Amino acid sequence: MAVPASVAAETLRTLPGDDVRQVMWRFSDRYDLQMLVQSVRSAARSTVARLVADGARNSHEWTPQKNELLKCFDECGATGVFMEPHQGGFIEGPKNFAMALATFELAWVDAGAATCGLASHLALSPIHERGTQEQVDKYMSLAAPAKPGEDRVPLRGAFALTEPIPYVGVDTGMLGGKVRVAEWEPGKEPILAVEKRGRFITNMGFANFVAAAVDSADERIKGSCMIILEDSDPGTFDRGTPTKKLVHQLSSTSDPIFSLRVPASRIIGGYAVKNGVIVPKYSHDEVIAAVFKHTRVPVGVMTSAKLLSAVEPVIRYQRGRFRGAEQAKPGSMRYELGLQVRQDVLHRLVDVWATGEAGSSLGFATARLFDELDPLEKEKTAILAQKGIAGGKSEFKLFREVNQRAVELVKLRAKPEAERDEKRVAELEADPLVRYAVLDSASGVLCPATKLWCTGNGATVMREAVSLMGGYGITEDCPGFLGNKWMDAQLEATYEGPEAVQRRQLSVCMTNEVFLAQYETWIKELRQVASVKPDTGACELASAMTLWLYTYKHLVVATDANGEKLFQGPRQGVTFPLSDALSWLMAARSFVLDVLELERKGPENAVVAEGLPGLAHFYEDLAHVQCARAAGEVGRICAELVYGYNKHPAWEGEGRKACYAAQELEELEDVIPGIGSYAVDVIGKDGSHPTKAGPCASCVSVQDFAALRTKLDGCLTGSRLAKDRAAEALAKVMIPEALDYPA
């Protein structure tokens, strides 16, 4: 065994089951969600897996075989998860977490199938978020699966935002789709003519209705809007040519063309008529802003699910790798452990597992946060309407004051109980706007962080998982379909807002004062965690977060060598890497918090309690590994940003002046013996200098950064021991005899 047999302590005995996940992801008390997970899992590992195994991914068209998925989703509850019980659903209240869980289960087998399920919800989302009550009641009910005894096929929807103008861009501000008034008889509802060409629109192979973004091409319609198109509307409803995707072939994608006449009542959110002009209640970007902040989280969870799904097949492959060879006799190390006698494969698998855990923790934490935020957002909208505030500057002005109180609340909550002014806390918490500001500021960071980090970094790590299967990994027969999952991850990083869009949102939202106030309290919390759970890596994570905060504050005021401001919107070379670093931190933090939850609540569950000591040790080690990885990334990114915009001194001008001259040193030697050995950059009598780019940069102005960075490096102490222990656990853990879905 290559890994040191260093620890006699209990370790991981079996792969974590549902009981463990329910505790970590906080749904032990939600039997509706537990049932959803079981039901969707059963569909994923039967119908979906069979489709993949039978080669259904080998065509671009939406085939009758693939169409089985829709019935399967209806039956298992994946379709109804988006609806309220009175609309035909079965889960009450916000659905973000439920959707993330359902997506996780489907993506465990095939992310294209998960996307197919999600796309229906995406089509309904504009209606759900901003539709009129009539629109909500109609489309949500008709899209719900038929009830027993009801003879009805559910409506399927598509969401058409992107267009082939310009090229294949996703600039949500530019719309080529147009809406005009076709007929408007006095006293009657206007009939609108809609012209829209879509690009890469999911679900178009079977959609009955489309939520389309269009711009006004008529002076009698103001601005842009989203509008509902139906396949029975008069005109052209052309589903278009299927997109020749290399990935996600279990979702239907094409470039549709619409030229339809629809009543104005189809404008999502409704409209008013002012001075003979139709004024949509919501512009298209107001609608999509509300939509995307919910729907991007499940996409992030998708890639993380695939990483976790890779663990079992990789272990099985590694252990069985040499069985059947003459040299591997039963009972020998090579026979029993196979490739796992080598440390590298175990270490790499630890990285895969840790990344999957951190991504899932981040995604589910964000989904739960949205479940909390949704009702508050409705309350906020009502309060603002009551105050006569209709968005824009007046809302901004109001929230300037609300944010101050939100920061006060965050700071008060962080104080020890004895020092906390509970009366004031209660007063602030009683204000829904303050609570909204706190949660909204966190969601503004966590949502794009989930989409960006889980998919982007997930794709990279998924490649690692594939490589751990050797040549097998890149075949259709690879257990767990790992090759497909790797390629699919690239699309997950792209659709519903590519990485640049997420980085842009992060770079704006991370400057929110309420978020930053929370961020500072999170650092303190992690230090407290570290004092009682030193093996979780919480301390180095806190150090990394401190370094990030220092860097952010430095960059906000610093200028580059040319005197240009560093932290500004167009300077994406600064803001985007800082966003990446923040995403690493948020993922690792979520993971640490989930491990703590497991240790706190695990003993309450008899099944989890059974193997908890070993499980907790393993998870602490895994979290430690992830914290170290995050700290390494953050240290690298921050150092590049802090140092990288200064001009390196040269062997001429000011740079030369700062160096010792050889003669000068000789003279000083009499006064300060030995000084010559400390001087690095010395100019010789003949003007020669050491062979390097220039005198070393002194970086006097950022010595605090250097101290923090050095401290962070020191905080990595023990992280590789944790990795060794986690790797050792992977060589011992009991796994099932076979995968529970076909390959």
Added chain:
Amino acid sequence: MSGYQIVVCGSIVPDPLQTLEPVTGPSGPVLKNELMLPAVLDPWAGHALYEAANLAAKTPGSKVWLVSLGPKAKVQQVMMAVGQKVPFELVALDGPAGGFVDAHETAAALADAVKAIPGIDRTKLLVFGGWESASRGAGATLQILGERLEIHDQFQGVDQIAPQADGSLEILERVEGGQHQISVVAGPPALLGWATGNLPEPRNNPQVGMANMRGIMPALQKSKPAKVGTGDLQYLAVTLPKAQRETRVVKNMPTDEIAREIVEWISKD
């Protein structure tokens, strides 16, 4: 007939895909990490439950109970899937579900639980269970349960039950040679140990699940510990049945060819 009262006795077993390794625990044989392994409803009990639900659906006024003896937390997990399949009311007993417990003690606990079901009426009572078990099947639990409930009309290896117009029940039991023995019983009470039956596993229906859960969760919360153990049993040795896995992945092979190869393989021994 104003409906049957069908009590299905069935518990959980480790997921058959898991590695099952017998080890010796403090009170006898157990499976390694058994509590931590994912569990499923014993497939034989599952057939009994789905047949019960089918019979109840076809006979107005009927009701199905599932009496399950197993570790409460594990049973709860299994109910999240089983609870979505057919309507039933759970009666939960907290105790071991391993295959090594004493059949007499198990039967006694189950009998007490059946008797304690409010409103149970012997003239309508059908007790269902699995003829076999995916864990160690003692082959006696259901018979002892029947005796304790004073139900003497017992049928084992049942594949079909058909209510007749006169209130009697026609029952098909498996006998040798792939044949069935047809029996007719005048009516309840009767005990049926099910083989596989004829029904597929019902699909999950979250709406059914939500309705069932209103009863399942309280039943689990108030489930009492059952005094069930290995009794006076002594196990001299415990081994898994010998299994040989020779897996090949072959695609697009005609079914005749598959059958020919299997027959050839079996004929080797």
